[in-house]
Amino acid sequence: ETFNIQTSFNAGDFSTQYITENWLPEIEARTEGRIKIILTPNGSVVPARETPDAVAAGVIDGDFTSVNYFAGLEPAYAIMGDLISGYDTPEQMLGFCKDGGGEAMMQKAADAITDGEVTVVACGPYSREALAARTPIRTFEDLQGMKIRSPEGLAAAVFSAAGASPVSIPFSEVFGALEKGIVDAADASAYVNNDATGLQDVAPYPLYPGIHSMPSMQLTVNTAKWDGLSADDQAALRTWWYDAMYAMAAEVSKQDAEIAARDDATDKIEVIDWAQEDRDQLRVVARQQWEDYAKKSELAQEALDAHIAYMTKIGLFK
Amino acid sequence: MKRIFALYADVMDNISVFVGQACSVLFFACIAISAAEVVLRYGFDAPTLWSTELAMTLCASAWVLSVGYVTQRHRHISITMMELIVGERVWRIFRLFQMLIATGALFVLTLALHHPASKVLGRTEYSGTAMNSLAPTYLKVLLFVGCIFYILQLLANIVRWTQNTEGDLTGGH
Amino acid sequence: MGIEIITLLIVASLLGLMALGVPLGITTLTVSLATAILYFGERAGFFIVAANVGEVLHKYELIAVPFFVFMANVLERSGIAKSMFDSMAIMGGRFRGSVGVQTTFVAVLLAAMSGIMGGEIVMLGLIALPQMMRLGYDRKLAIGIICAAGALATLIPPSVVLIIYGLAAQVSITKLFAASAVPGLILATLYIIYILVRVRLNPSLAPIYDVPETGLPFFQRMRYLKGIILPALLIGTVLGVIYSGVATVTEAAAIGAVGALVVAAARKELNWVMARDAMRQTVLTVGSIIWLVIGAVSLIGIYNRIGGGEFLRGVLTSLDIGPIWVIVVMMLIVMVLGTFLEWIAIIFITVPIFAPVVIDLGFDPVWFGVLFAMNIQMYYLSPPFGPACFFLKSVAPKEIQLQEIFVAVLPFIALQAVGLFLVLAFPQLALWLPSMLD
Ligand code: NA
Ligand code: NA
Numbered sequence: 018e019t020f021n022i023q024t025s026f027n028a029g030d031f032s033t034q035y036i037t038e039n040w041l042p043e044i045e046a047r048t049e050g051r052i053k054i055i056l057t058p059n060g061s062v063v064p065a066r067e068t069p070d071a072v073a074a075g076v077i078d079g080d081f082t083s084v085n086y087f088a089g090l091e092p093a094y095a096i097m098g099d100l101i102s103g104y105d106t107p108e109q110m111l112g113f114c115k116d117g118g119g120e121a122m123m124q125k126a127a128d129a130i131t132d133g134e135v136t137v138v139a140c141g142p143y144s145r146e147a148l149a150a151r152t153p154i155r156t157f158e159d160l161q162g163m164k165i166r167s168p169e170g171l172a173a174a175v176f177s178a179a180g181a182s183p184v185s186i187p188f189s190e191v192f193g194a195l196e197k198g199i200v201d202a203a204d205a206s207a208y209v210n211n212d213a214t215g216l217q218d219v220a221p222y223p224l225y226p227g228i229h230s231m232p233s234m235q236l237t238v239n240t241a242k243w244d245g246l247s248a249d250d251q252a253a254l255r256t257w258w259y260d261a262m263y264a265m266a267a268e269v270s271k272q273d274a275e276i277a278a279r280d281d282a283t284d285k286i287e288v289i290d291w292a293q294e295d296r297d298q299l300r301v302v303a304r305q306q307w308e309d310y311a312k313k314s315e316l317a318q319e320a321l322d323a324h325i326a327y328m329t330k331i332g333l334f335k
Numbered sequence: 336m337k338r339i340f341a342l343y344a345d346v347m348d349n350i351s352v353f354v355g356q357a358c359s360v361l362f363f364a365c366i367a368i369s370a371a372e373v374v375l376r377y378g379f380d381a382p383t384l385w386s387t388e389l390a391m392t393l394c395a396s397a398w399v400l401s402v403g404y405v406t407q408r409h410r411h412i413s414i415t416m417m418e419l420i421v422g423e424r425v426w427r428i429f430r431l432f433q434m435l436i437a438t439g440a441l442f443v444l445t446l447a448l449h450h451p452a453s454k455v456l457g458r459t460e461y462s463g464t465a466m467n468s469l470a471p472t473y474l475k476v477l478l479f480v481g482c483i484f485y486i487l488q489l490l491a492n493i494v495r496w497t498q499n500t501e502g503d504l505t506g507g508h
Numbered sequence: 509m510g511i512e513i514i515t516l517l518i519v520a521s522l523l524g525l526m527a528l529g530v531p532l533g534i535t536t537l538t539v540s541l542a543t544a545i546l547y548f549g550e551r552a553g554f555f556i557v558a559a560n561v562g563e564v565l566h567k568y569e570l571i572a573v574p575f576f577v578f579m580a581n582v583l584e585r586s587g588i589a590k591s592m593f594d595s596m597a598i599m600g601g602r603f604r605g606s607v608g609v610q611t612t613f614v615a616v617l618l619a620a621m622s623g624i625m626g627g628e629i630v631m632l633g634l635i636a637l638p639q640m641m642r643l644g645y646d647r648k649l650a651i652g653i654i655c656a657a658g659a660l661a662t663l664i665p666p667s668v669v670l671i672i673y674g675l676a677a678q679v680s681i682t683k684l685f686a687a688s689a690v691p692g693l694i695l696a697t698l699y700i701i702y703i704l705v706r707v708r709l710n711p712s713l714a715p716i717y718d719v720p721e722t723g724l725p726f727f728q729r730m731r732y733l734k735g736i737i738l739p740a741l742l743i744g745t746v747l748g749v750i751y752s753g754v755a756t757v758t759e760a761a762a763i764g765a766v767g768a769l770v771v772a773a774a775r776k777e778l779n780w781v782m783a784r785d786a787m788r789q790t791v792l793t794v795g796s797i798i799w800l801v802i803g804a805v806s807l808i809g810i811y812n813r814i815g816g817g818e819f820l821r822g823v824l825t826s827l828d829i830g831p832i833w834v835i836v837v838m839m840l841i842v843m844v845l846g847t848f849l850e851w852i853a854i855i856f857i858t859v860p861i862f863a864p865v866v867i868d869l870g871f872d873p874v875w876f877g878v879l880f881a882m883n884i885q886m887y888y889l890s891p892p893f894g895p896a897c898f899f900l901k902s903v904a905p906k907e908i909q910l911q912e913i914f915v916a917v918l919p920f921i922a923l924q925a926v927g928l929f930l931v932l933a934f935p936q937l938a939l940w941l942p943s944m945l946d
Binding site: 355356358359362363365366369370372373377387390391394395397398399401402404405408410411412413414415416417418426429430432433436437439440441443444446447448450451474475477478 | 525526527528529530531532533534537538541545553554555557558559561562565566568570571574575578749754755758759761762763765766784787788790791792793794795796798799800892898901902909910911
């Protein structure tokens with residue numbers, strides 16, 4: 018069975034290449050050819066925010082997407098998709114999805130916006146985004162008055178609460194806005210991707226490891242297609258995805274660190290790594306914003322409660 | 336009967352022209368908002384979170400709602416080379432065909448847009464941005480309404496075709 | 509049914525409907541709806557078209573189009589455009605073709621303030637075309653200059669095409685911008701040489717502006733600079749706010765629109781009726797353009813989902829030819845897809861397949877990006893699906909038919925091919941500037 022799956026990766030992203038080269042052959046091998054996946058890049062079949070309905074309608078067989086795109090459809094997706102300044106590592110949140118009830122939450126959100134025709138197979142992030150900055154932001158206090166491009170609701174709320182001025186410049190203008198100094202900083206991608214698009218050339222004070230965003234992804238499959246798989250193949254697909262995401266998280270973090278170290282050694286770029294106390298300060302500010310945001314829907318509140326319970330369990334909160 | 340159709344065409348033309356010219360106001364507002372954002376951000380260090388979405392929504396409204404005006408004035412862009420080849424009388428038949436094709440295509444598009452439009456009316460879709468506006472819901476409904484508007488003006492044009500009361504026809508339908 | 513047959517059917521039905529005079533937006537819409545429903549069935553077919561069409565209303569870059577159209581309408585209606593071209597003609601003196609050359613220069617400046625293809629062409633079409641016709645320029649030559657020079661907006665930074673390519677292929681956008689500047693200027697130079705040669709061979713194409721002032725000595729003619737001071741200030745302001753980091757490219761277009769009103773007011777030509785009529789024309793022009801865009805994007809996703817990408821991958825891997833010829837084949841594929849797909853759909857389908865191959869063959873993806881953008885420019889002009897021609901048609905005087913525009917741009921497409929060949933044969937033309945950045 019062939020699955021046409023749209024991702025939220027760009028065609029040339031490190032993640033696209035990594036999954037395509039290393040992990041697409043793997044799922045075929047693990048299921049002896051019964052499952053074959055074709056990944057198509059962001060927006061190539063339908064716009065990113067339309068993938069749940071597209072999966073339901075059978076336009077695509079599944080999505081492998083950053084769920085933040087669906088925050089406007091159901092606020093729980095913002096909490097599930099990117100709990101700003103929440104987890105420290107992708108592995109922590111992958112654990113939340115896999116073993117801490119994250120998948121069930123994601124399924125509830127999917128059911129809320131479609132008619133039960135979308136099955137969530139697995140979820141979780143693989144990287145922590147770097148914050149691209151053209152002005153040095155070395156401490157929590159430095160955020161004061163910074164113009165930061167951050168269109169997503171929760172991120173804007175957190176930055177705003179921390180004293181920065183969120184700016185909502187559209188995506189196609191971000192590069193120029195950083196280059197020309199219209200904004201001081203902008204949400205971006207993993208360090209390795211930013212390196213490829215040359216973002217560090219125009220924003221030479223990147224914050225790495227990032228301080229705010231760790232976008233969570235999901236793998237969904239059209240329910241009719243899912244039901245057509247044997248229980249073994251269903252389990253194999255889920256296991257495969259987590260294996261791939263853990264491996265990719267490790268690889269991206271390794272590459273990010275190498276490239277950041279290389280850049281930091283040059284005169285042009287200064288990689289800024291926040292001290293733990295600054296990160297903790299931001300998390301305190303952020304938590305208030307999560308709680309405000311969670312009031313937008315019952316499901317969002319449920320998602321936040323699940324997060325906090327898991328984060329307390331693994332020791333992120335006392 | 337003929338008079339009723341003629342009346343329909345007249346009324347539709349007037350509505351289309353009125354709505355279309357009213358779209359000017361939306362564009363003026365869009366320019367003002369985009370320029371004001373620059374002043375607020377650069378002059379006062381106070382970027383807004385609403386200007387992009389508001390400007391986009393106003394502009395999109397003008398794009399979609401001007402369709403009746405554009406159709407009434409025959410300003411859609413088309414290739415008219417065949418007119419020289421087939422002659423005026425055959426071209427007149429072609430023009431009916433063009434309008435029928437357009438009406439048919441828009442009817443199917445309207446059907447296609449109906450589901451997304453009714454879905455967002457049942458369960459509101461927000462933009463998910465810092466402003467979290469209703470823009471996605473509004474735009475889906477707007478496009479659906481715009482298609483119907485387009486069809487209504489096409490029907491008026493068809494009436495004028497049958498009654499030989501078409502005006503300046505240098506553009507497409 | 510194989511993808512080859514489907515492709516042929518799509519192209520044939522597009523050409524058929526276009527030839528019958530069906531509006532171009534409706535043509536592409538009809539074919540996409542038919543393809544989607546036949547291939548995916550009603551529910552999925554409806555969804556894929558509705559979703560992609562709906563996305564047009566979220567395309568922020570397009571907001572710049574009404575701004576440019578309004579700016580140009582104000583300049584045209586207020587007489588600023590007329591006195592600007594009078595001054596240009598006088599300053600050019602008795603040098604044949606000077607206004608054509610000057611228009612190309614202006615186009616290069618406008619390209620540096622516009623990131624999208626449509627914006628600049630409608631602007632030149634409104635300002636320069638009537639003036640060149642008034643000055644007695646051959647209509648086809650004027651049309652060709654405007655379409656070709658106006659399309660430079662995609663090659664001379666900023667350029668949305670290069671940004672989307674950079675994101676899709678993950679190459680440095682700074683380097684792409686640096687790399688495209690020289691090829692953009694090469695194209696402008698080719699256009700200028702072409703204009704000068706044509707008017708030398710056939711002086712009737714570009715008559716000398718027949719007023720006594722053109723006969724004055726050079727320094728006395730300089731007094732007529734005053735006609736271009738205000739427009740030059742306007743262009744300078746827009747470029748200034750972009751390059752000093754005050755405003756984004758789209759916002760700068762809005763500032764230009766306000767600026768045009770200010771300039772008209774400074775010349776005491778601003779009044780309510782003029783502004784209102786300029787905006788009503790803007791509504792009509794943009795209203796017709798948006799249905800072109802809606803039609804064009806309705807095919808996005810469909811071709812990809814039918815297996816267009818897999819098909820191309822097969823074609824490329826089956827080739828047994830030298831590396832440079834693989835690049836040539838890629839360029840031809842982009843040209844062919846350009847007969848029925850929108851540029852963004854072309855990027856979605858081809859870049860994921862081409863970019864890794866280009867790198868494997870040992871070529872620089874930045875260089876390929878420049879070739880790609882030059883190629884997109886050619887498709888942009890070339891009939892039958894030539895958006896540049898459609899955009900110009902949306903603002904041209906009524907007597908100018910689309911078919912005349914198509915004929916007028918042909919020599920310029922040949923010049924673009926020459927430029928493309930130069931960059932293909934001598935990659936350093938694109939690459940030396942970005943190599944300075946390292
Ligand atoms: Na440009
Ligand atoms: Na073309």
